[in-house]
Amino acid sequence: MNFEHTEERRMLADSLNRFIAEQYDFETRDRIVKSAPGFSREIWRQFAELGVIGALFREADGGFGGAGFDIAVVFEALGRGLVVEPLLGSAILAGDAIAAAGNEAQRALLADIIDGTSIASFAHDEPGTHYELARVHTRAERSGGQWVLNGAKAVVQQGEHADLFVVSARTAGAAGDEAGISLFLLPAGTPGLSVRGCPVIDGGRVAELTLTDVRLDAGALLGAENQGYLTLERAAGRGVLALCAEALGAMEVVKTATLEYLRTRKQFGTLIGSFQALQHRMADLLLEIEQARSAVINAAAALDAERLPRERALAAAKVSIGRIGALVAEESIQLHGGIGMTWELPLAHYAKRLVMIDHQLGDEDHHLQRFIALGKRLAA
Amino acid sequence: MDLNFTAEEELFRSEVRAFLADKLPAHLSHKVANGKHLSKSDMEQWHAILNARGWLANHWPVEHGGPGWSAAEKFIFEHECGLANAPRIVPFGVSMLGPVLIKYGNEAQKRYWLPRILDGSDWWCQGYSEPGAGSDLAAVKTTAVRDGDHYIVDGQKTWTTLGQHANMIFCLVRTNREAKKQQGISFLLIDMATPGVEVRPIITLEGEHEVNEVFFTGVRVPVENLVGEEDKGWTCAKYLLTYERTNIAGVGLSVAALERLKRISAQQTRNGRPLDEDPSFAARVARVEIDLENMKTTNLRVIAAVAGGGVPGAESSMLKICGTEIRQEILSLTRRAMGPYARPFIPEALEGGYTGMQVGPEAAASAAAQYFNNRKLSIFGGSNEIQKNIISKMILGL
Numbered sequence: 027m028n029f030e031h032t033e034e035r036r037m038l039a040d041s042l043n044r045f046i047a048e049q050y051d052f053e054t055r056d057r058i059v060k061s062a063p064g065f066s067r068e069i070w071r072q073f074a075e076l077g078v079i080g081a082l083f084r085e086a087d088g089g090f091g092g093a094g095f096d097i098a099v100v101f102e103a104l105g106r107g108l109v110v111e112p113l114l115g116s117a118i119l120a121g122d123a124i125a126a127a128g129n130e131a132q133r134a135l136l137a138d139i140i141d142g143t144s145i146a147s148f149a150h151d152e153p154g155t156h157y158e159l160a161r162v163h164t165r166a167e168r169s170g171g172q173w174v175l176n177g178a179k180a181v182v183q184q185g186e187h188a189d190l191f192v193v194s195a196r197t198a199g200a201a202g203d204e205a206g207i208s209l210f211l212l213p214a215g216t217p218g219l220s221v222r223g224c225p226v227i228d229g230g231r232v233a234e235l236t237l238t239d240v241r242l243d244a245g246a247l248l249g250a251e252n253q254g255y256l257t258l259e260r261a262a263g264r265g266v267l268a269l270c271a272e273a274l275g276a277m278e279v280v281k282t283a284t285l286e287y288l289r290t291r292k293q294f295g296t297l298i299g300s301f302q303a304l305q306h307r308m309a310d311l312l313l314e315i316e317q318a319r320s321a322v323i324n325a326a327a328a329l330d331a332e333r334l335p336r337e338r339a340l341a342a343a344k345v346s347i348g349r350i351g352a353l354v355a356e357e358s359i360q361l362h363g364g365i366g367m368t369w370e371l372p373l374a375h376y377a378k379r380l381v382m383i384d385h386q387l388g389d390e391d392h393h394l395q396r397f398i399a400l401g402k403r404l405a406a
Numbered sequence: 407m408d409l410n411f412t413a414e415e416e417l418f419r420s421e422v423r424a425f426l427a428d429k430l431p432a433h434l435s436h437k438v439a440n441g442k443h444l445s446k447s448d449m450e451q452w453h454a455i456l457n458a459r460g461w462l463a464n465h466w467p468v469e470h471g472g473p474g475w476s477a478a479e480k481f482i483f484e485h486e487c488g489l490a491n492a493p494r495i496v497p498f499g500v501s502m503l504g505p506v507l508i509k510y511g512n513e514a515q516k517r518y519w520l521p522r523i524l525d526g527s528d529w530w531c532q533g534y535s536e537p538g539a540g541s542d543l544a545a546v547k548t549t550a551v552r553d554g555d556h557y558i559v560d561g562q563k564t565w566t567t568l569g570q571h572a573n574m575i576f577c578l579v580r581t582n583r584e585a586k587k588q589q590g591i592s593f594l595l596i597d598m599a600t601p602g603v604e605v606r607p608i609i610t611l612e613g614e615h616e617v618n619e620v621f622f623t624g625v626r627v628p629v630e631n632l633v634g635e636e637d638k639g640w641t642c643a644k645y646l647l648t649y650e651r652t653n654i655a656g657v658g659l660s661v662a663a664l665e666r667l668k669r670i671s672a673q674q675t676r677n678g679r680p681l682d683e684d685p686s687f688a689a690r691v692a693r694v695e696i697d698l699e700n701m702k703t704t705n706l707r708v709i710a711a712v713a714g715g716g717v718p719g720a721e722s723s724m725l726k727i728c729g730t731e732i733r734q735e736i737l738s739l740t741r742r743a744m745g746p747y748a749r750p751f752i753p754e755a756l757e758g759g760y761t762g763m764q765v766g767p768e769a770a771a772s773a774a775a776q777y778f779n780n781r782k783l784s785i786f787g788g789s790n791e792i793q794k795n796i797i798s799k800m801i802l803g804l
Contacts, residue, residue: 027408027409027410027411027412027415027478027706027709027710028407028408028710029407029706029707029710029711030407031407032407035407095407285802285803285804288804289803289804299802299804300804302795302798305794305795305798305802305804306791306794306795306798308798308802308804309793309794309797309798309801309802310794312724312797312801312802313724313727313728313797316704316724317697317700317701317704317728318700319704319707320700320701320702320703320704320707321696321699321700321703323407323409323703323707324409324699324700324703326407327407327408327409339699342695342696342699342700345692345693345696346696346697346700394689394692394693395689397692397695397696398688398689398692401692401695
């Protein structure tokens with residue numbers, strides 16, 4: 027039993043934390059999220075140089091990490107800085123799908139993703155699917171030697187600026203079936219693909235994609251036909267871990283800021299931190315954040331385990347983070363009072379991100395149902 | 407980062423399992439598993455079995471009869487005992503007084519009292535709380551006035567758990583009324599057979615006799631029964647409360663209780679289906695299971711920090727809150743799982759050898775009583791609100 031990170035991971039975390047503290051302060055971040063692209067190409071390039079993207083890939087895929095605790099360390103640091111650059115979409119979700127299911131030619135794309143010259147995006151959710159991984163309506167049909175895709179993809183991270191999409195589409199079965207889902211590599215700018223971008227409340231931008239008779243060559247199929255579900259689940263699982271770790275980093279910042287406020291803000295002639303009603307709420311937050319940290323550790327440790335225990339630990343973590351993230355956000359705003367309601371306070375932006383993390387890759391309710399279902403399958 | 411126990415620790419786990427399979431009497435584990443009451447001789451029997459193996463005082467130093475276990479080994483032992491439905495070790499002598507004597511007792515006290523804790527010659531109870539000193543423990547009013555070679559003790563203790571079985575009580579008494587609150591308290595060992603000691607039962611809300619009031623009227627206690635210095639007993643009192651806390655979260659007990667809840671909810675039905683398929687009930691069980699999985703790791707993190715040279719200080723307050731809330735929730739769900747059969751309550755059915763009328767499933771007999779009895783978890787050992795005060799002061803610096 028050992029809860030220390032390896033020397034390499036500690037060094038990675040240190041350099042990433044330092045970079046974020048020096049180059050990604052609140053004003054910089056605020057400027058970035060308000061800019062037209064909603065992220066910074068320059069920061070992205072620097073992340074790549076620092077090896078942050080490479081740390082998320084295995085050596086066999088051209089990286090130098092890719093284990094659960096690599097993802098946890100990186101995303102905890104990103105969470106501390108409220109980083110909006112597309113590490114989740116490009117490296118974790120799309121990148122992992124390509125690494126796991128790609129043929130040699132497709133896996134050759136990973137080098138550009140890892141060195142930051144190419145941004146990939148994961149276009150899977152659809153309007154009305156509400157996190158359900160197997161509910162894919164978008165269809166891909168064979169036509170001559172090509173695939174023709176029709177459908178819509180919802181709330182795609184960095185959809186406007188991706189060079190390449192990993193798109194899920196149904197090639198057999200009914201919406202909701204795990205079998206019959208196939209994955210495709212779709213280059214940006216392909217005729218028939220329309221991209222409508224918009225900002226999100228927690229910073230950065232997303233896009234709604236519409237696919238109208240999008241024609242792809244046979245070589246665009248990623249992995250075996252009809253067998254895309256397990257690749258999706260694996261990539262989404264890594265994404266869940268990343269989001270949970272990101273939330274943990276954000277919680278740490280919120281905790282420190284709120285404590286600082288309780289120690290300096292005076293009302294009724296005394297520090298508000300001396301009031302027991304507030305002390306106990308803060309003690310609860312501390313306790314819950316430590317439980318969240320344990321959830322992230324459990325999920326990271328299970329990432330390379332067999333499918334059922336792995337997915338169950340990931341679901342447990344997402345349930346924990348969903349509940350605790352919203353609690354930390356709501357309580358920290360309440361403990362700050364009026365000032366917690368303002369844009370000028372960084373805390374408010376952390377609170378928004380913490381709550382919105384529950385809206386990515388499955389919320390608390392979704393993962394609670396999943397945890398129950400997986401538990402039954404484990405017991406059977 | 408590695409959540410696995412070492413090969414040696416896993417070997418130790420097998421050793422504990424083999425011991426429990428071999429030595430834990432079935433009549434004891436059956437009682438524990440079904441929430442039945444353990445008699446004095448049940449508890450003494452289990453202590454004797456553990457003592458014969460050298461595992462009774464598992465956190466004492468080796469020179470006083472401890473096995474020399476690491477924090478991880480203690481955790482494994484507690485965990486496996488919980489899973490096997492072993493009776494819990496009665497803590498008052500082994501876990502509370504023992505460490506205080508080892509740290510603050512003189513040589514004569516150690517030589518005399520420690521072996522008697524191990525071999526069961528003495529059954530200790532705890533004289534801490536008083537009617538006016540609960541969470542505010544330092545407000546104790548029971549007095550000890552020096553009279554030659556004796557102290558004369560007058561006053562009242564309360565919530566004395568299993569005091570009806572005890573022949574000895576360790577007490578916080580006030581030896582100096584002039585000094586400030588925490589000073590002026592002394593730590594005194596009192597023979598309950600001394601004239602002037604009277605034990606009266608307190609019946610708790612579910613009808614059980616587990617706790618007592620103890621009255622002292624002109625009780626003469628030899629001065630050699632003073633532990634540590636006169637007026638410095640608060641140091642002993644605090645040490646006792648913080649000494650052994652790696653198991654304060656009670657992970658093993660909660661894991662066992664959750665297993666039991668799952669077995670019960672698979673057998674009960676709602677809407678013609680097993681209760682564990684009911685979405686709202688399944689969701690509540692899943693939530694507490696997730697909290698427990700998280701707490702297991704939180705607990706191990708604290709243990710690892712201790713092994714690395716840290717001291718479990720206020721972190722144990724977090725584990726106490728978390729652990730008690732989780733156990734209370736599991737017991738609450740167990741009560742709910744019994745449906746209407748949670749209400750019929752035949753107190754005798756919780757005693758060993760009961761052969762009378764059985765109403766509903768066997769597990770129903772104790773479900774509500776256990777739920778009510780364990781409301782105590784968030785009150786004793788420093789209420790959960792007191793724990794939050796400690797966290798607030800010691801960790802948050804508020």
